[in-house]
Amino acid sequence: MIIRLIGGTPMRGQADPSWRGAISDADAYDLTNDAARARILSANGLVISGGVDHLLLGRYREELTAFVRSGGRVLVNGQVVKPFIDGLAVWRKLEFRGAQDVRPHAVSEHPVWNGIDDRDLHYRTGVPGIHSYERLEEIGVAGFYGRGYHLDLPEGAQVITGIGSYRLPLDYAYRIGAGEVLVHGGNDLESFSDDGYSTRVLGPNLVAWLEAGRNDGARNDGGRDGGTSVRNGAQNGGTDAAVVRVLPAAAPADAAVARAARDARVSRESRESRESRESRAPGAAPRIGLLHCGAFQPLRTLADPALAPYRLESVYLPDADPAVLADLDVVLVSDRLHQGQLERFVPALLAALEDPGKTVIVLGENKVEQWLPGVGYTFRPTVFWKWRTGEDNGTRLRLPEDPMWEFFTPWSVSWHHHGLLHPRPGARSLVVMEEDGAEVGTLMYVDEVNQPARLLVTTMDPVYHHGSGFMPGASQLLYSLLRWVTATRSSAGKHP
Template identity: 75%
Template sequence: MIIRLIGGTPMLGQTDTTWRGAFEEVDAYDLDDDAARARILSADALVIGGGVDHLLLGRHREALTGFVRAGGRVLVNGQVVKPFIDGLAVWRELEFRGAQDVRPHPVSPHPVWAGIDYRDLHYRTGVPGTHSYERLEEIGVAGFYGRGYHLDLPENATVVTGIGQYRLPLDYSYTLGNGAVLVHGGNDLESFSDDQYSTRVLGPNLVQWLEGGVQDTVELKPAVPAVPAAAAGTRPPGAARAAGQAAPRIGLLHCGTFPPLRTLADPALAPYRLESVYLPDADPAVLADLDVVIVSDRLHQGQLARFVPAILAALQDPAKTVIVLGENKVEQWLPGVGYSFRPTVFWMWRTGEDNGTRLRLPEDPMWEFLTRWSVSWHHHGLLHPRPGARSLVVMEEDGAESGSLLYVDEVNQPARLLVTTMDPVYHHGSGFMPGASQLLYSLLRWVTATHAAVA
C-alpha cells in the first residue's frame, strides 16, 4: 500500500487503473489523529505532496523518521523549508536568468528515472500535441521541474539530478536505517509522467521503486560538493511608513506549506512586518487586532472554514482591508460572489498567445501601485463580484467581458475588499514567475501607503 499525503486537493486520476491507482490519497492533517496516523504509518511507502503543511510534518518528525528506519520508502516533493525527516536538506532558491540555468541533468542513475530522456523534463507547455525539444525551446516554459537546489546533504546521499551548468543537487536519495528517502525539489515528481514523452515510464517506475520491487543498483556515495549559486540580494528590515502614519498590522493567513513559509522569511518583505497566522494553531479572534487580513492562496479548505466567520466579521470593520488570493473557493463563502472555471494559461509569454487579460479603469487610484506585468502572468478562473465593485483586470472572450480577475469592492461592506484569482504567494514563495512577486509587492505597498486613509 502506497499512501500519498496531500494538502487538500486530490491527485487527478486517483481512481483509474493505471499506475496512479496505486496511490491512496490521505489528507496530511489525518496525522494528528492517533488511529489515522497508525494506519498511515502501516503503509509500505509514502509520497509527500508539495502542498503539505511542513509545520504539521515537523510535529511528526520522529514518527516519519521511524517509518523510514523500519524499512519504509518515502518520496518527498517540493521545497523543504523545515526538515521533517532526519537527513532532509533545506531547499535553496536558484538565481536563474534563463532556461538553461534550470535545465535538469542526470548525475547518478536511479531506477525511477530509468528510460527517461532528461530533455523531456526541461519544458512544459499547454499547447496541444507532442513537440520536439527544439519546438519546446520556442513555446515551452522552463522551471516547473525544478528551480532550486540542496546543500548540506546527508553523508550517504547520492545526487540523482543536477540543475543548471553546475549540476547543483536537485533530486537526491539516501538510506536511513532499513529504508530510503527520495527527494524531488520541484513540482510533484509524479505529475511529470506524461504519456506523450519518454517520461511516461516515470510513474510506473516510481510505483515499482516505492513498492520495493526494484532495488537501487548504484552504490551510495557522498555527494560531490556543489558550487553555490549567487546569494539573493537583501534589504535591511525596517518599519514601513505611510505619510508619517504607523505601519498597518498585516496578517498572512496560511497553512504552513512551503510558499508562505518562504514568503514570511523573505528579507525583501521584512519592512512590511508580515505577521504569521498559522490556521491550524491560531485563534480566529486574532483577526480582530489586524489592520490588513491577507487570505493566502491555495489554503486547505478544512482549515480555512474555521476562519471564515472571523474573515466575514473583519469585512464589517471600516478600518480594515481584506485581500483574498486565488484558488480559495470564494464563491462558497464570500457573500454574493460567483466563479467560473477557466484553464490556466501559463505559456502565453512564450507563444505570443492572447490569454484574454484586459486592464480596466485606467484612472483608478489602484493603478498607482499595479502594473500590467504584475497582473497579467496567469490566473485561476473568473470572478463575478457584486454590483458596485471595481473590476480592474478582466477576461475578454469573443469580444465581450466574461468575468473579473481582480476587483476592489468598497461599497458592499464597510471594509475594503480585494479579490483575485491570481496566486502570488504560491509563486513568490516558489521562486517562480517575477510578475507574481510584483503583484505581492504591489499589494503590500498599496495597503501600507493607503492605511491612513482607511483608518
C-alpha cells in the first residue's frame, strides 16, 4: 500500500499525478486523527507532496522517523524548510542565470531512475507532441525538475541527481534503520512520468520501490528492532487503500449557536480593532497578515529578507483564531490554501470586507466563487510556456490611466494565471483575458464600491512561485502588491 500525503485540493485542471492509480491520496491533516494516522503509518511507502504543511509534519517527526526506521520508505517532494524526518537537509535556492544552470545530471544509480535519460527531466512544455531535446531547448521551460540543492546531507547519504555544472545535490537518498528516505528537491517527482519520453518508466520504478518498503504500522517505539513485516493489504488500484478523513460530528443546533457566537465576536473585535487602528500615530506602517497553511512556499516567503521592511505577520490557519484578522490593516490571503482550513476563516474574511480601513487581497486557486459574494469563475488551463514560443497568451492590460499602474508593471501581471474571474459591477478590471478578439474574463481586479473595504482579487499565484524560487514575474507581482498597500494607506489608517 502506498499513500501520498497532499496539502488539499489539487490545482484545478491538473491531471492526477499519482501513477496509474497505484498511489492513494490522503489529506495530510488526517495525521491529527489517531485512527487515520495509524492507517497512514501502516503503509509500505509514503509520498510527501510539495504542498503539504511542514509545520504539521514537524509535529509528527518522531512517528515519521519511526515509520522509516521500521522498514517504511518515503519520497519527500519539494523544498524542505523545516525538517520533519530525522536527517532531512534544508533546501537552498540556486542562483541561476540560464537553462543549463538548472540542468539535472545523473550522479549515481538508484532504482527509481533506472532507464531514464536525464535530459528528459530538463525541460517541460505545453506544446502538443513529442519533441527532441534540441527542440525543447527552443520552446521548453527549465527549472520545474529542480532549481535548488541540499547541503549538510545526513551521514551515508547517496547523491542521485546533481543540478547544474557543479552537480550540486538535488536528489538524494539515505537510510534510517531498515527503511529509506528519498528526497527530490523540485516539483513532485511522480508528475514527471511521461509516456512520450524515457521518463515513462519513472512511475513504475517509483511504485516498485515504495511497495518494497515494509512496516508493521503497529509499533510507536521507533522500530528499534528494525522490523520488516509483510505488506498491509493487497494493492487494487487504490480503492482499498483510500484513507477516509474522520472528523467529529457536531449537532446542527450546537454548530449554529457556535457560528452565531463566532460571527458576533468577529464583528465586535473588528469594531474595536478599527477604533484602535484609527488612534495610531499618523504615518504608521500598515499591519499586513499573510494567511497560510505552513507549506514551504509561504514559509520561505515569510523568511525572505527582501520582504522584511513590510513586516509580514504570519497567520497560520490551523492554529490561528480567525479573530486575529480584526486587528490587521491588510489581509493577504495566500494562494492555494487548504480549503478546509480556509473555510474556518471565511466568516472573518467577510467581516473584514465590511471594514472601510482594510485592504483584502485574495490570490489564486482559492475557489473564491464559493465564498466571495457575487464573484464568478471560469476554468482555463495554466499556460506556462508561451513566452518561450512567442505565442500571444491573451493577457491584456486595461485602464491605463488608473493610479494602480504606478505600482504594477506589465511583466508583473502577465506571466501566467489560473482561470478567469467575473467580478461584480463597479469593480475595475486591470488585467483581462482576450480570446478571438473578445474579452472573456478578468485576471486581476480591484473593487472599492461593492463593500466598505478595498478588495483585490487575482487568479495569479505569486506567493507560491516566489516561495518556490521560480518565475521572476511572480516575485515582481508580490513586491508590487506590498508596495501598493503600503504607499496608498492614508495617515488615518484608511485607503484613499
